[in-house]
Amino acid sequence: LNRIKASGLKLRFCTNETQATREKFVKKLQGMGFDISVTEVTAPAPAACRILKERSLRPHLLVHNALVPEFAEIDKANPNCVVIGDAAENFTYANLNEAFRVLIGMEKPVLISLGRGRYYKETDGLKLDVGAYMKALEYACDVQAEVVGKPAKMFFESALAEMGVPPQQAIMIGDDIVNDVGGAQRCGMRALQVRTGKYRPCDENHPHVKPDAYVNNLAEAVDVILQQL
């Protein structure tokens, strides 16, 4: 990151993190030694807040406790939409039924999902991600969720707008073949897949998505980008 910043290239961190506020997320990365600030982060919750304000939507939240502060300024009385994030332990039977009842009670149900991930890995094993619970509510209420976060085109466009860079001049680095690589490419950007984190060898045979290049890690991604300047 320091090498990218020193090169004068613009940089933005695009995360689907919805288990913590940007503040907490940034602190964690700072603690690991990364030079990063909250203003450099594009994340689903603040993007959703913009949508809620624009459309006068009052959300019923089914999100992680740690994410609730991101919605502090949003009116949540008498909800006319449901916002679902990776609620983790908050994905209880009671909470899912409650979100469902709010949604099915609307004349025209509005479901906003902070991402559409299938699952992710934690130290104690694989966990279902928000996308799975989104599908459950979509099916039960016969609605289609509006997805905020990667791989939604609008999400990448926000990040580009925040940098003031057109997609052809931007490159995405990510470990997720669909959410990072596919999403960025559909938005007109190029994308590198790093062979770390979520990466699996079978990604290289993905039926729909092919990254512009593979790199073994973030440092190698920076090498490739700086070489081509």
Place this chain on the structure above:
Amino acid sequence: LNRIKASGLKLRFCTNETQATREKFVKKLQGMGFDISVTEVTAPAPAACRILKERSLRPHLLVHNALVPEFAEIDKANPNCVVIGDAAENFTYANLNEAFRVLIGMEKPVLISLGRGRYYKETDGLKLDVGAYMKALEYACDVQAEVVGKPAKMFFESALAEMGVPPQQAIMIGDDIVNDVGGAQRCGMRALQVRTGKYRPCDENHPHVKPDAYVNNLAEAVDVILQQL
């Protein structure tokens, strides 16, 4: 029911009940005064057991505690499939993650779902049904569940086979426009919708399913059927 039985017509109870064994289900109906025995009931769990045995499948069960006895004779060691029913309070975050991990760990995931209902009503409000959780697992594992129960064609065919009656000579009486009426009709049966229970006036404008007739209640259904003998 007594009038149908007295008429000599064959009768079978087709239920998607997966929150209790047939024994318990039948006892409840007997307590309400119905003349019904376990051998007259076609239900998803025993139908699933037949499939499990036929295909040497050993299930990981995500079902209601009360349904577990239906699987007493099934080998559940070292599971090679997941069976999901309306697990109700057993739909915890931990149990869903566990079922997911079993499924995603298989070379070719096999998911058997005891029904595909969206939701149902209980005295304390609407609840998400098994179909919603089935969709969550389908999405997370990129598989298609095999549905056992109404409206699956195979389920109605089992009931017909158990009676020894061809579909053209059978008539379904039900309150659910899709699961009862639609399912039976796709199997070649005629179907009456009763305007009780799950029935909603908007069912009469259903885009795909139209019952052969509407009746106000079960007694009227029996009138209609006996009149046409």
